[in-house]
Amino acid sequence: NRRFVLAERPNGAPDENTLRLEKTKVPQPDEAQMLLRTEYLSLDPYMRGRMNDAKSYATPVGIGEVMTGQVVAEVVESNLDGFAPGDHVLAGSGWQDYALSDGTDVTSLGTAPENPSWALGILGMPGYTAYAGLLKIGAPKPGETVVVAAASGPVGATVGQIARLKGCRVVGIAGGPEKCAHVTETLGFHACIDHQADDFAAQLAEACPDGIDVYFENVGGKVLYAVLPLLNPFSRMPVCGMVSWYNLAGLPDGPDHGPAIMSTILRMKVKVEGFIIFDSFPRSVYEEFHKDMTEWIADGRVHYKEHIVEGLEAAPAAFNDLLAGRNFGKMVVRVA
Ligand code: NDP
Numbered sequence: 001n002r003r004f005v006l007a008e009r010p011n012g013a014p015d016e017n018t019l020r021l022e023k024t025k026v027p028q029p030d031e032a033q034m035l036l037r038t039e040y041l042s043l044d045p046y047m048r049g050r051m052n053d054a055k056s057y058a059t060p061v062g063i064g065e066v067m068t069g070q071v072v073a074e075v076v077e078s079n080l081d082g083f084a085p086g087d088h089v090l091a092g093s094g095w096q097d098y099a100l101s102d103g104t105d106v107t108s109l110g111t112a113p114e115n116p117s118w119a120l121g122i123l124g125m126p127g128y129t130a131y132a133g134l135l136k137i138g139a140p141k142p143g144e145t146v147v148v149a150a151a152s153g154p155v156g157a158t159v160g161q162i163a164r165l166k167g168c169r170v171v172g173i174a175g176g177p178e179k180c181a182h183v184t185e186t187l188g189f190h191a192c193i194d195h196q197a198d199d200f201a202a203q204l205a206e207a208c209p210d211g212i213d214v215y216f217e218n219v220g221g222k223v224l225y226a227v228l229p230l231l232n233p234f235s236r237m238p239v240c241g242m243v244s245w246y247n248l249a250g251l252p253d254g255p256d257h258g259p260a261i262m263s264t265i266l267r268m269k270v271k272v273e274g275f276i277i278f279d280s281f282p283r284s285v286y287e288e289f290h291k292d293m294t295e296w297i298a299d300g301r302v303h304y305k306e307h308i309v310e311g312l313e314a315a316p317a318a319f320n321d322l323l324a325g326r327n328f329g330k331m332v333v334r335v336a
Contacts, residue, residue, distance in 0.1 A: 001026045002312055003096030006061045010051055012249040013323065018051065019067060019095075019316045026098045033100045034078035036093055041312070042070045042120035043319050043331040048246040057276045067095040070125065071335075072109065072116045086111055090119045095315055097335060121154045121330040122304040123293060129240060129277040130158035131289040134216055135166075136281060137238035137273045142167030144213035147204075147230075149173035149223045151183045151192055152305070154330040155240060159216045160189045161302045168214075171207045173223055175325040182328075186303055201226035211235075219244045225257060228264045239274040247323060305329035 007020035029035045050061045050068050061068050071094070075087040080103045083089065088109040093099035109119055121127060140146050146163040150156040151172025160170045160183070172183040172192040183192035191207040193200060204226050211232040217224065220242030231237075245252075265272055275281075296302040307329040309318040315333045322331045 001096060001098045003094075004067045004312070004315060005064050006051060006067055008063065009053055010247075013247045014048070014051065014316065014320060016316075021313065027100050029077055029079055029100055031079050033102050034080050034083050035076045036071075036073035036089065036091055036099050036101055037076050038071045038073045038093060038097055038099070038312075038335040039088070040072040040117040040120060041095060041315060041333040041335050042125075043315065043322050043333060044069070044126070045241060045243045045246060045323060047319065048323060057278075068092070069094045070120055071099075072113075072119055073099070074336075083108065088113050088116050090124065095312065097312065117306060117308075117332050117334075118304065120332055121306065122158060122297065122302070123290070125277060126154035126330065127158050127293055128286060128289050130155045130216075131162060131293065132277065132281045132285050133238040133240050133275055134159045134162055134214070136285060137271075137275060138163075138214040138216055138236050140166050140168045140214050143169070145169045145171065145208050145210055145232075146214040146216065147171045147173065147208065147212050147227060148216040149195065149219040150243065150325075151187075151189065152179040152328060153218075154304075156216070156218055157183070157187055157305070158302065161187055161296075163214070164188050164190075165296070165301060169208075169210070171204070171212075173204070173219075179328060182305070186305075195223055205230060214238075216240060217242065221245060225260070228260055231264055231268045231270055233268050235268060235270050237270055237272045239272060243323065307331050309333050311335070 001024045003022050004019045008017055010018045053060050071091055073089055073091050075083050075085050090107040140163050146168045148156045148159045151174045160172050163170045170189045172189040173195050174180050174183055174192055180192035180194050183189045193203045208230050212230045213232050213235050215227045215237045217237055217239045218241050221244035307327045312335045321327055
């Protein structure tokens, strides 16, 4: 059994000392447990926060503890009712080959799920994040302009595609021409702006001739600063993440943007609302999401792209790639 534990807390981007690969015996389930073998490990930006010892919505991973993460796993042995060998499940076993579980917070995916790894993406946490954040906080109306960055990733791609289905003008922001082409051609956004372009802010303004009504905040940084002057009166900003800042070791250089941010919120009467997908919405919203998304995928109205990396050993480098935008689609590690 291989597993990655948190060896030390990173200062800035995680490096080769942050995680340690350990080899242990495959554990044996007791009479109230089952043994799970990881098939797919999800890599997600929130994991960077779990490496810090900071006050947040979840407790940090302890030094020496297995790095946290959602997985799709196969049941190998089970002493639990409702779970049998050969079943596939969604579980929180983290970065390791094998894990014991008492069934708490484990969802069965049945014996032969069609796309098992999708439970980590479009049909799981990131897809639900996009759906609930956009529709319940962003509340887009037909004809409005919706802007979202990280537009080829699982959250951003889904936000934009749902906004398009709701009749909005959708402008994505992504890193590089290949991602931007995918966002407009395959995902059907009306425009996609490359944030690496020198005249990024001017291009964004040109793509939003009627201003911005919903800015779904995924990245912070220069994208946020380019969006601020374009926000319309009574616009909405669901605050989902700010991945461009997750590796900050201290405050960034440059001007203090606090006054621009707060005065825009005030003058433009912007509704800014943060949310954490695990506990910000009632269960009924999850049920709505699951029903709608299953239909949209079946109809071909929503597309989904994964970036699959082979082997557990590749996870630390793949995680850094994710934070730096070197992923193209939902980052998933195929473990077994
Ligand atoms: P992605 O797979 O989209 O990966 C992150 C992407 O962010 C990168 O691919 C990159 O895309 C972009 N990015 C990184 N650095 C920068 C930068 N400096 N400027 C602009 N873009 C950058 O991630 P997810 O879809 O999984 O997550 C998107 C956001 O949603 C994250 O902030 C995440 O933390 C948040 N989130 C929040 C949840 C909640 O409950 N609030 C739940 C799930 C996710 P590109 O190359 O295109 O710029």
